[in-house]
Amino acid sequence: MGDLTVTRVAADRYWLVGSYYLQEWHLRWFREHLPAGGVQIENLSESWLGFSLSGPRSRDILAALTSSDVSDRGLPFMGCVSVKVAGIPAVVARLSLTGELGFEINVPAARQDALWQALMAAGTPLGMRPIGMRAQDSLRLEKGYGVWSLEFSTSCTPDMAGLGRFVAPDKGDFIGRAAYLAAQATGPDMKLVLLQVESTDAMATGYEPIYCGDRRIGYVTSGAYGHHVQRSLALAYVETALCTTDDPLSVTILGQPRAARILPAPPYDPTGSRLRG
Numbered sequence: 001m002g003d004l005t006v007t008r009v010a011a012d013r014y015w016l017v018g019s020y021y022l023q024e025w026h027l028r029w030f031r032e033h034l035p036a037g038g039v040q041i042e043n044l045s046e047s048w049l050g051f052s053l054s055g056p057r058s059r060d061i062l063a064a065l066t067s068s069d070v071s072d073r074g075l076p077f078m079g080c081v082s083v084k085v086a087g088i089p090a091v092v093a094r095l096s097l098t099g100e101l102g103f104e105i106n107v108p109a110a111r112q113d114a115l116w117q118a119l120m121a122a123g124t125p126l127g128m129r130p131i132g133m134r135a136q137d138s139l140r141l142e143k144g145y146g147v148w149s150l151e152f153s154t155s156c157t158p159d160m161a162g163l164g165r166f167v168a169p170d171k172g173d174f175i176g177r178a179a180y181l182a183a184q185a186t187g188p189d190m191k192l193v194l195l196q197v198e199s200t201d202a203m204a205t206g207y208e209p210i211y212c213g214d215r216r217i218g219y220v221t222s223g224a225y226g227h228h229v230q231r232s233l234a235l236a237y238v239e240t241a242l243c244t245t246d247d248p249l250s251v252t253i254l255g256q257p258r259a260a261r262i263l264p265a266p267p268y269d270p271t272g273s274r275l276r277g
Contacts, residue, residue: 002026003148007080007093015080017104020045021146033175042181049112050090051119054102058275061123061256062092062103070103077276085272086118097136099143099268101277129182134224142226142268144194150222151192151235158236160188161217190218194266197223197251198259204234204251211250211257216240220251229267238262262269 002025004018005182018026023045030148052060062070068083070092075081080093107115119128146152151161158164158180169181197200197204204223209216218238226233234251240251243262250257269275 005093005095005150007091009080009082009091012017018094018105022148025200029262047109048091048106049109050104050105050106051115052096052102053100053119053123054100055128056097056101056125056277057074057123057128058103061119061126062105064122065118072198075103084204086115088115088118089196090115096275097145097147098139099145099266099272100139100274102275123201137222137225138227140264141194141222141224141239142229144235144266146221146235148244156192156237157188158185159184160190188240191240191243192221193236193238193243194262194263195220195234195236195249195251195260197234197253199232199251199253200225202253202256203232204253208234209252210236210238210260211252212242212245212247217249226267231267233267234260 002018002022004026007015007017016026023043026045027041034041045072062085065086066083068074068081075092077094078217080091080168082089082091084090085092085105085107087106091106093104094102094104095104102246105115105119122128137180140147146161152163158167164184167180169177169184182217194205195210203225204220206220206222208223210218210220218236220234220236221234223234225231236251238249245262249262250261251260252258
């Protein structure tokens, strides 16, 4: 199905945000499952655009551009509101892939440049600067966050990916319930873990094999250098029986085995206090 953020913005209206390159995939699924009547779906990908604003001063920047309450009370973690930002109608969700306090701000496409100019004017004096996807990958890996098409895919079950706590099989029938229960009965053969890799000159990027001794026990899904924690990090699937092992592991990077160990918690802000701050 994909990686979607679903927000109920009114009693009969929902706002869904997913990976842009998967929009046709998502739309095909929704159209196949659309009820015969009473529900409409509209693709807003070309008419709404925006920016992700993250960091310890992100709330200060946003507050300078809106008269609405964006404190914890007005916009709690995982909340979503329709407000004006720099005088522009916007949908603002309190979400962040960086592990810091953050907001996703979406506006009509014709006003995106005006939003950019307003953000830069308010944020530059506070140290704000644009970042790219490589920087975001580094930040998300310091938190152990997985993403669709790398850590999450149609071949992974919720329990494999550590997402079983979000599935409620007792709430009644839903698409995929029978498959989930069947997979849960046997348990996953592999689970997603976060690795610290002893490598400073080359990073794992994906599909590098992981060994325990001479036996291959898993593979990397994505990797990057965590500049804040100063460690080479990788998300990976390893055999379930070895997810808590103290045995030496290795990741083969560019043909060379690099020592690795499974981290019991993310190396950056493991309690998530900064994200919810």
